[in-house]
Amino acid sequence: MSETTLTRDDAGADEPDESAPHSDFVEAVEAEIGVGGHAATSTGMSNNKLAMWVFLGTECLLFGGLISTYLLYKDRAVTGPKASSLYDIPFTSVSSFILLMSSLTMVLSLSALRRGDVRRNRIWLVTTALLGSTFLAGQIYEFTAFVNEGLGYTTNISASAFYTLTGFHGAHVTVGILMLLSLATLSVKGQLGPERGETVEIVGLYWHFVDVVWIVIFTVVYLIP
């Protein structure tokens, strides 16, 4: 951002033209700080959104490491059952479908806010959080079933790799649900209007990323023998 400070005098607003809603002064301010209070950037997107994309890029490395570790250790169970021998594919398929559909409700939420439909935006936000919570409940049920079958976190190296990978993903889903509920709370308070569409979009990016990571986990961990 430029170091110059804009004043009305700088923009030649000594004689304000009341008939023009976007005077030279307003245009000069918008050129300096951007419309809606966001700093104008040379990248075509706000710094907040760019930061989220960079963060998601680094998250690929995190989950890549966890998936690779699971692949290396999945068949190295010396004691106890292997995680892969306990998978309940029909159950996990339903969970995966639920998480996939939560991406649809998330994008519908953003779309509603852009149209200025705050009520529908709130409904879709809460629906997304509920779908995410259902997925999480399914994961807790799966973990509990595995532990009852004798597969604890430290039973063998295969179990440790499995719980670490899916547990990290579950933690990301939990953070996403908290962000969604925070947005819903702001919406109830009347503080989430169309002017804050980018905030919803950034949370949406995180949520969709959690979904694409599960797309990979579901195939690589559960479906590929």
Next chain:
Amino acid sequence: MSAPTTPAPGSAPAEAHGGHEHPPDRVYVYIALILAALTGIEIALYYIEVGSAEIPALLILMVMKFVIVALFFMHLRFDSKVATRMFSIGVVLALAVYIGALSTFAFWS
């Protein structure tokens, strides 16, 4: 520094999403149906005996679902190319690093 990209005056709603056009809701519903169908095919492949084609088919379906979500739900198709570059760098770097790491541990043999 290049000139800042500032939306036209009076375009606040467009500015809220970077001034990019996005598809109507029914397109998102169609995309979700496609994703659901691809997931159904994946699950069917798990149960149907298709021999050596199973793993490549599952990986192709996985990549298709990943790309569809990234392009349409994450709006990479409509957003600034910088976002695509940032995300692609992460994905490609992760693939390169971990394929290399798995190779080091003779995972493929």
